[in-house]
Amino acid sequence: MNLLELKGIKKIYQQGQVEVPALRGIDLTIHRGEFTSVVGPSGSGKTTLLNLIGCLDTPTEGKIFFDNREIEKLSKEELALLRRYNLGFIFQEYNLIPVLSAYENVELALRLFDDIKEIEVEKRVKNILEAVGLADFAHHTPGELSGGQQQRVSIARALVKEPKLILADEPTANLDSKTSEEVLEVMVEMNQQLDTTFIFSTHDPLVWDYAQRIITLKDGQIAEEKSS
Amino acid sequence: MKFLSKLAAKNLFRNKLRTLISIVVIAFAVMMVVVLRGFVLGMIDSMFELHIQYNSGHVKVIREKYEQKQRLLSLNYPVKGFENEGIEKMQQQIKELSEIKETIPRIKFGAAVSTKNKLITMMGWGVNPTKEVNFTDIEDYLVAGRMIKEGNKEIAVGTDLLTKLDAQVGDKLTIVYTTSWGSFKGSTVKIVGELDSGFKLLDEKSFYLPLSQAQKMLVLPDQATELLVETNNYRKVAKVMPDLKRLFQSQGVADDYLLKRWDQGNSIIQYLQIGRKIYNLIYIFVILLACLVVINTLLMIVKERRSEIGMLSALGLKSREILILFILEGLVLGVVGSFLGVIGGGIATKILSIVGIDYSAALADMEAELLMRPIFYPQFKMSNLIFSFILGVIVTTITAVIPAKKAADLNPTEALRN
Numbered sequence: 001m002n003l004l005e006l007k008g009i010k011k012i013y014q015q016g017q018v019e020v021p022a023l024r025g026i027d028l029t030i031h032r033g034e035f036t037s038v039v040g041p042s043g044s045g046k047t048t049l050l051n052l053i054g055c056l057d058t059p060t061e062g063k064i065f066f067d068n069r070e071i072e073k074l075s076k077e078e079l080a081l082l083r084r085y086n087l088g089f090i091f092q093e094y095n096l097i098p099v100l101s102a103y104e105n106v107e108l109a110l111r112l113f114d115d116i117k118e119i120e121v122e123k124r125v126k127n128i129l130e131a132v133g134l135a136d137f138a139h140h141t142p143g144e145l146s147g148g149q150q151q152r153v154s155i156a157r158a159l160v161k162e163p164k165l166i167l168a169d170e171p172t173a174n175l176d177s178k179t180s181e182e183v184l185e186v187m188v189e190m191n192q193q194l195d196t197t198f199i200f201s202t203h204d205p206l207v208w209d210y211a212q213r214i215i216t217l218k219d220g221q222i223a224e225e226k227s228s
Numbered sequence: 229m230k231f232l233s234k235l236a237a238k239n240l241f242r243n244k245l246r247t248l249i250s251i252v253v254i255a256f257a258v259m260m261v262v263v264l265r266g267f268v269l270g271m272i273d274s275m276f277e278l279h280i281q282y283n284s285g286h287v288k289v290i291r292e293k294y295e296q297k298q299r300l301l302s303l304n305y306p307v308k309g310f311e312n313e314g315i316e317k318m319q320q321q322i323k324e325l326s327e328i329k330e331t332i333p334r335i336k337f338g339a340a341v342s343t344k345n346k347l348i349t350m351m352g353w354g355v356n357p358t359k360e361v362n363f364t365d366i367e368d369y370l371v372a373g374r375m376i377k378e379g380n381k382e383i384a385v386g387t388d389l390l391t392k393l394d395a396q397v398g399d400k401l402t403i404v405y406t407t408s409w410g411s412f413k414g415s416t417v418k419i420v421g422e423l424d425s426g427f428k429l430l431d432e433k434s435f436y437l438p439l440s441q442a443q444k445m446l447v448l449p450d451q452a453t454e455l456l457v458e459t460n461n462y463r464k465v466a467k468v469m470p471d472l473k474r475l476f477q478s479q480g481v482a483d484d485y486l487l488k489r490w491d492q493g494n495s496i497i498q499y500l501q502i503g504r505k506i507y508n509l510i511y512i513f514v515i516l517l518a519c520l521v522v523i524n525t526l527l528m529i530v531k532e533r534r535s536e537i538g539m540l541s542a543l544g545l546k547s548r549e550i551l552i553l554f555i556l557e558g559l560v561l562g563v564v565g566s567f568l569g570v571i572g573g574g575i576a577t578k579i580l581s582i583v584g585i586d587y588s589a590a591l592a593d594m595e596a597e598l599l600m601r602p603i604f605y606p607q608f609k610m611s612n613l614i615f616s617f618i619l620g621v622i623v624t625t626i627t628a629v630i631p632a633k634k635a636a637d638l639n640p641t642e643a644l645r646n
Binding site for chain 2: 054056081082083085093095098099107108109111112157
């Protein structure tokens with residue numbers, strides 16, 4: 001079943017008087033439960049594509065349908081709610097809040113939900129921290145955790161709300177190969193257990209091995225598409 | 229909302245020194261407001277109080293024509309009751325009105341004493357000693373002897389005047405004056421008390437004489453030059469004015485008499501009332517200055533946390549919630565800073581309200597008519613602390629909107645690119 005559909009997506013950035021095209025017409029369909037990797041050299045448009053899919057930005061041209069809803073027609077507030085309930089993000093820099101513990105960083109995603117009970121929050125945060133192997137580090141702040149552990153917190157934060165889609169922008173870029181593998185294992189496990197759809201942007205060949213589908217971008221266009 | 233508050237509070241611990249500086253600046257500003265306001269309240273209220281006690285009462289009843297001549301201490305236009313029945317009956321009728329507590333008759337007249345080589349001019353206050361002691365704090369100023377008693381031919385004299393007269397308590401003095409009939413007369417009275425009030429008007433020029441003696445000497449039977457009315461609350465004097473006016477109208481003397489409220493017709497009091505409003509603006513300005521530091525701090529925070537703001541947007545926080553988060557950080561700074569400021573200011577005001585601030589040197593050259601205490605006691609009032617706290621919190625929070633808006637308006641993709 002289609003989760004995401006992109007039709008003729010173009011994105012042009014205005015830098016002073018100059019127009020810089022980042023995406024030059026992307027047509028793409030993502031199915032539920034897919035584990036997809038978007039690869040390509042720097043400047044190929046990976047992050048732009050992820051931002052558009054993540055409803056953080058709007059295309060200059062073309063249409064995006066998320067769960068059959070046309071994103072362009074949603075207000076800023078509706079987009080925020082769409083992200084809140086349906087999307088999870090994993091960032092290269094982790095973007096954890098340094099004054100909150102691992103538990104609280106994960107909890108933050110659920111606290112935005114309107115109708116969730118205290119006991120449910122506690123249960124889900126504990127379960128997900130255990131699932132990413134951080135049960136013993138729940139009360140550590142990011143400064144007390146290694147890079148790999150921080151990225152796991154970031155994964156837990158994205159997964160705890162059980163979103164339909166998780167977008168990960170270069171999730172292993174700051175990690176060594178051993179830790180990258182551990183983190184990827186966690187994500188694959190979550191993909192299989194929860195049937196969560198994952199889309200990565202990466203230039204880490206290691207990630208390619210884990211992906212079911214690899215989309216290669218070049219100069220803002222899909223140059224190649226492979227499925228394993 | 230609860231989680232945002234928790235996050236806002238925790239965020240302040242990120243850069244403790246910066247937070248501390250912001251809090252100290254707010255605390256200092258709020259402390260200044262508490263002390264300044266305590267001082268102004270103390271000064272203005274003290275001046276209102278003295279003006280009421282020694283000049284205006286809550287309402288002053290005088291004859292219309294006396295208004296122009298009162299500086300000359302004229303005896304030609306006395307208050308002599310409705311239909312000339314005397315002030316006793318008039319006082320009774322006024323006291324029957326609701327909210328009226330007391331009536332205080334006074335005769336103010338000019339007198340002189342001739343010493344060996346000069347003539348000393350004075351101002352006599354013919355008063356009902358009991359009522360005067362109840363209405364004013366005159367008895368507190370007795371430094372020698374006692375207060376005058378009704379019926380006796382005796383006076384209590386201001387301390388500087390006594391020095392000028394080269395007399396002391398127990399001495400007898402012959403004073404000369406002009407009666408209401410215009411005849412020139414002299415009377416010998418005994419000095420029974422010495423008053424040291426700190427007010428130039430009372431200390432250098434005045435003496436107190438029992439009302440009955442003043443009426444007899446000046447030929448003003450059952451009359452007074454002014455009749456002060458005391459109500460239950462001088463701030464609510466406007467409430468009793470219609471009843472009073474109605475009484476004077478019903479007696480057919482509304483055109484002949486003037487009913488002057490304490491806060492009307494006196495330029496100093498009106499200046500003070502305007503001053504009070506201006507001071508309120510100054511308080512806000514003081515806190516606004518401190519808020520520049522808060523704005524600067526929060527702007528730095530927004531700049532530093534751009535990618536975090538992007539992450540919060542990605543997480544699904546609405547612009548409004550990001551706005552609230554940063555306003556809450558300003559609010560926490562405002563609450564903590566204002567609280568500390570109120571404590572510091574409260575302690576300082578409490579100490580000053582006991583010790584007082586000596587202004588005697590500054591008042592030395594001022595007009596004798598200006599009733600000011602030489603030592604001001606700033607007022608320590610809970611309401612002042614609450615006012616200053618709320619002002620501190622509100623102004624800080626409102627100014628926090630500027631950086632908060634900047635955070636809320638950030639484009640998430642640009643923020644994340646940071």
